[in-house]
Amino acid sequence: MKEGVPVPDRAERVVIADEQWNDARLLWNYHQMGHRPRPCSAAIGLGSHDLGVATTAADLYRAGLFPVIVFSGGNSPTTAARFPRGEAVHYREHALKLGVPGEAILVEPKASNTGQNIAFSREVLRETAVESDSLLLISKPYMERRAYATCRKVWPEINVVCASEPLELDDYVKAIGDEKLVIDMLVGDLQRVIEYPKLGYSIEQEVPEHIHAAYQRLLHAGFDSRLLKP
Structure with a gap:
Protein backbone atom coordinates (compact mmCIF):
# COMPACT_ATOMS: atom_id res chain seq x y z
CA MET A 1 0.00 0.00 0.00
CA LYS A 2 1.35 3.45 -0.91
CA GLU A 3 2.20 5.69 2.02
CA GLY A 4 -0.28 8.47 2.61
CA VAL A 5 -3.10 6.87 0.63
CA PRO A 6 -6.37 5.95 2.38
CA VAL A 7 -7.33 2.32 2.70
CA PRO A 8 -10.87 1.98 1.29
CA ASP A 9 -13.75 0.07 2.79
CA ARG A 10 -13.47 -3.17 0.86
CA ALA A 11 -17.20 -3.77 1.28
CA GLU A 12 -17.84 -0.86 -1.07
CA ARG A 13 -15.92 -2.34 -3.99
CA VAL A 14 -17.77 -3.04 -7.21
CA VAL A 15 -17.11 -5.40 -10.11
CA ILE A 16 -15.68 -3.50 -13.06
CA ALA A 17 -16.21 -4.87 -16.56
CA ASP A 18 -13.35 -5.35 -19.01
CA GLU A 19 -14.83 -2.65 -21.26
CA GLN A 20 -14.70 -0.18 -18.36
CA TRP A 21 -11.06 -1.04 -17.66
CA ASN A 22 -10.30 -0.42 -21.33
CA ASP A 23 -11.96 2.99 -21.12
CA ALA A 24 -10.09 3.75 -17.89
CA ARG A 25 -6.76 2.95 -19.57
CA LEU A 26 -7.61 5.36 -22.38
CA LEU A 27 -8.17 8.13 -19.82
CA TRP A 28 -5.05 7.17 -17.85
CA ASN A 29 -2.88 7.43 -20.96
CA TYR A 30 -4.51 10.69 -22.04
CA HIS A 31 -3.90 12.31 -18.65
CA GLN A 32 -0.15 11.75 -18.94
CA MET A 33 1.71 14.26 -21.08
CA GLY A 34 4.51 11.94 -22.12
CA HIS A 35 7.21 14.52 -21.42
CA ARG A 36 10.78 13.32 -21.10
CA PRO A 37 12.17 14.63 -17.79
CA ARG A 38 15.09 17.00 -18.38
CA PRO A 39 17.08 19.49 -16.32
CA CYS A 40 15.04 22.53 -15.23
CA SER A 41 15.69 25.66 -13.18
CA GLU A 165 5.60 8.45 -10.52
CA PRO A 166 6.26 5.97 -13.36
CA LEU A 167 3.35 3.59 -12.80
CA GLU A 168 0.96 1.79 -15.08
CA LEU A 169 -2.75 1.97 -14.27
CA ASP A 170 -2.84 -1.57 -12.88
CA ASP A 171 0.03 -0.80 -10.51
CA TYR A 172 -1.60 2.43 -9.37
CA VAL A 173 -4.89 0.67 -8.71
CA LYS A 174 -3.09 -1.96 -6.62
CA ALA A 175 -1.30 0.77 -4.69
CA ILE A 176 -4.49 2.71 -3.94
CA GLY A 177 -6.53 -0.43 -3.23
CA ASP A 178 -9.86 0.80 -4.59
CA GLU A 179 -10.56 0.20 -8.28
CA LYS A 180 -13.70 2.31 -8.51
CA LEU A 181 -12.15 5.26 -6.70
CA VAL A 182 -9.25 5.36 -9.14
CA ILE A 183 -11.58 5.36 -12.16
CA ASP A 184 -13.71 8.01 -10.45
CA MET A 185 -10.58 10.15 -10.12
CA LEU A 186 -9.67 9.65 -13.78
CA VAL A 187 -13.17 10.75 -14.78
CA GLY A 188 -13.15 13.71 -12.38
CA ASP A 189 -9.83 15.01 -13.64
CA LEU A 190 -10.97 14.76 -17.26
CA GLN A 191 -14.09 16.74 -16.40
CA ARG A 192 -11.79 19.44 -15.02
CA VAL A 193 -9.63 19.37 -18.15
CA ILE A 194 -12.80 20.01 -20.16
CA GLU A 195 -14.52 22.53 -17.89
CA TYR A 196 -11.75 24.57 -16.27
CA PRO A 197 -10.80 26.52 -19.43
CA LYS A 198 -14.37 27.87 -19.52
CA LEU A 199 -13.85 29.17 -15.97
CA GLY A 200 -10.48 30.72 -16.75
CA TYR A 201 -8.51 28.26 -14.61
CA SER A 202 -6.48 26.59 -17.38
CA ILE A 203 -5.76 26.58 -21.07
CA GLU A 204 -7.88 24.43 -23.34
CA GLN A 205 -6.65 20.95 -24.18
CA GLU A 206 -7.77 18.93 -27.18
CA VAL A 207 -9.85 15.95 -26.08
CA PRO A 208 -9.91 13.40 -28.92
CA GLU A 209 -13.27 11.92 -29.82
CA HIS A 210 -12.39 8.43 -28.58
CA ILE A 211 -11.31 9.85 -25.20
CA HIS A 212 -14.51 11.85 -24.87
CA ALA A 213 -16.55 8.74 -25.76
CA ALA A 214 -14.75 6.67 -23.11
CA TYR A 215 -15.37 9.45 -20.58
CA GLN A 216 -19.09 9.50 -21.37
CA ARG A 217 -19.38 5.72 -21.07
CA LEU A 218 -17.72 5.76 -17.65
CA LEU A 219 -19.93 8.62 -16.51
CA HIS A 220 -23.05 6.74 -17.55
CA ALA A 221 -21.74 3.66 -15.71
CA GLY A 222 -21.64 5.62 -12.44
CA PHE A 223 -17.98 6.53 -12.04
CA ASP A 224 -18.86 9.99 -10.82
CA SER A 225 -17.87 10.48 -7.18
CA ARG A 226 -15.09 12.94 -8.07
CA LEU A 227 -17.11 15.23 -10.33
CA LEU A 228 -17.27 18.96 -9.73
CA LYS A 229 -20.09 20.00 -7.46
CA PRO A 230 -22.93 21.82 -9.29
Missing part, protein backbone atom coordinates in the same frame (compact mmCIF):
# COMPACT_ATOMS: atom_id res chain seq x y z
CA ALA A 42 13.34 24.51 -10.41
CA ALA A 43 10.58 22.04 -9.58
CA ILE A 44 7.18 22.19 -7.93
CA GLY A 45 5.69 19.18 -6.15
CA LEU A 46 1.91 19.52 -6.15
CA GLY A 47 0.33 18.60 -2.83
CA SER A 48 -2.21 15.77 -2.69
CA HIS A 49 -3.00 12.58 -0.77
CA ASP A 50 -0.12 10.76 -2.47
CA LEU A 51 3.43 10.72 -1.08
CA GLY A 52 4.51 9.28 -4.42
CA VAL A 53 4.85 12.89 -5.56
CA ALA A 54 7.53 13.50 -2.93
CA THR A 55 9.21 10.18 -3.70
CA THR A 56 9.37 11.03 -7.39
CA ALA A 57 10.70 14.48 -6.57
CA ALA A 58 13.49 12.92 -4.52
CA ASP A 59 14.35 10.53 -7.37
CA LEU A 60 14.50 13.38 -9.89
CA TYR A 61 16.54 15.58 -7.56
CA ARG A 62 19.10 12.79 -7.12
CA ALA A 63 19.20 12.46 -10.90
CA GLY A 64 20.33 16.09 -11.04
CA LEU A 65 17.28 17.46 -12.83
CA PHE A 66 16.77 20.54 -10.62
CA PRO A 67 18.58 22.35 -7.80
CA VAL A 68 15.55 23.39 -5.77
CA ILE A 69 11.95 22.23 -5.31
CA VAL A 70 8.91 23.91 -3.84
CA PHE A 71 6.50 21.53 -2.14
CA SER A 72 3.12 23.23 -2.24
CA GLY A 73 -0.12 22.52 -0.41
CA GLY A 74 -1.96 23.15 2.81
CA ASN A 75 -4.83 21.07 4.15
CA SER A 76 -7.92 19.86 2.36
CA PRO A 77 -10.89 17.78 3.51
CA THR A 78 -9.31 14.68 1.94
CA THR A 79 -5.80 15.17 3.36
CA ALA A 80 -6.18 16.94 6.71
CA ALA A 81 -6.32 13.76 8.78
CA ARG A 82 -3.50 12.14 6.81
CA PHE A 83 -1.21 15.17 6.70
CA PRO A 84 -2.18 17.22 9.78
CA ARG A 85 0.77 19.60 9.38
CA GLY A 86 -0.14 20.23 5.75
CA GLU A 87 0.67 18.45 2.50
CA ALA A 88 3.80 20.47 1.74
CA VAL A 89 5.26 19.94 5.21
CA HIS A 90 4.76 16.18 5.06
CA TYR A 91 6.18 16.07 1.53
CA ARG A 92 9.28 17.89 2.78
CA GLU A 93 9.71 15.47 5.66
CA HIS A 94 9.40 12.51 3.30
CA ALA A 95 11.91 13.97 0.83
CA LEU A 96 14.39 14.64 3.66
CA LYS A 97 14.16 10.97 4.67
CA LEU A 98 14.98 10.06 1.07
CA GLY A 99 18.14 12.13 1.13
CA VAL A 100 17.13 15.48 -0.38
CA PRO A 101 19.03 18.18 1.56
CA GLY A 102 16.98 20.74 3.43
CA GLU A 103 18.54 23.65 1.56
CA ALA A 104 17.12 22.26 -1.70
CA ILE A 105 13.53 22.30 -0.40
CA LEU A 106 11.17 25.26 -0.13
CA VAL A 107 7.72 24.97 1.42
CA GLU A 108 4.57 26.74 0.29
CA PRO A 109 1.97 25.80 2.94
CA LYS A 110 -1.16 27.75 1.94
CA ALA A 111 -2.34 26.62 -1.50
CA SER A 112 -5.71 24.87 -1.65
CA ASN A 113 -5.98 24.26 -5.40
CA THR A 114 -3.70 23.70 -8.38
CA GLY A 115 -3.77 27.30 -9.56
CA GLN A 116 -2.68 28.45 -6.12
CA ASN A 117 -0.01 25.72 -5.99
CA ILE A 118 1.62 27.24 -9.04
CA ALA A 119 1.00 30.94 -8.34
CA PHE A 120 2.11 30.77 -4.71
CA SER A 121 5.14 28.61 -5.56
CA ARG A 122 6.19 31.12 -8.22
CA GLU A 123 6.19 33.83 -5.52
CA VAL A 124 8.23 31.64 -3.16
CA LEU A 125 10.83 31.15 -5.88
CA ARG A 126 10.92 34.87 -6.62
CA GLU A 127 11.20 35.80 -2.94
CA THR A 128 14.16 33.44 -2.54
CA ALA A 129 15.81 34.86 -5.70
CA VAL A 130 15.60 31.61 -7.65
CA GLU A 131 15.78 32.51 -11.34
CA SER A 132 13.35 30.22 -13.15
CA ASP A 133 12.93 29.90 -16.88
CA SER A 134 12.02 26.21 -16.85
CA LEU A 135 9.97 24.16 -14.42
CA LEU A 136 9.64 20.47 -13.65
CA LEU A 137 6.03 20.08 -12.50
CA ILE A 138 5.57 16.91 -10.42
CA SER A 139 2.08 15.55 -9.77
CA LYS A 140 0.05 12.38 -9.42
CA PRO A 141 0.15 10.35 -12.65
CA TYR A 142 -3.42 11.10 -13.68
CA MET A 143 -3.05 14.82 -12.93
CA GLU A 144 -0.27 15.65 -15.38
CA ARG A 145 -2.43 17.12 -18.14
CA ARG A 146 -4.55 19.25 -15.81
CA ALA A 147 -1.42 20.46 -14.01
CA TYR A 148 0.17 21.37 -17.34
CA ALA A 149 -2.93 23.22 -18.57
CA THR A 150 -3.16 25.12 -15.29
CA CYS A 151 0.51 26.09 -15.32
CA ARG A 152 0.28 27.36 -18.89
CA LYS A 153 -2.57 29.62 -17.76
CA VAL A 154 -1.12 30.83 -14.46
CA TRP A 155 2.55 31.04 -15.46
CA PRO A 156 2.49 31.22 -19.27
CA GLU A 157 6.09 32.39 -19.72
CA ILE A 158 7.64 29.37 -17.98
CA ASN A 159 8.83 26.36 -19.97
CA VAL A 160 7.07 23.52 -18.17
CA VAL A 161 7.91 19.80 -18.17
CA CYS A 162 5.54 17.37 -16.44
CA ALA A 163 6.60 14.35 -14.41
CA SER A 164 4.94 11.80 -12.14
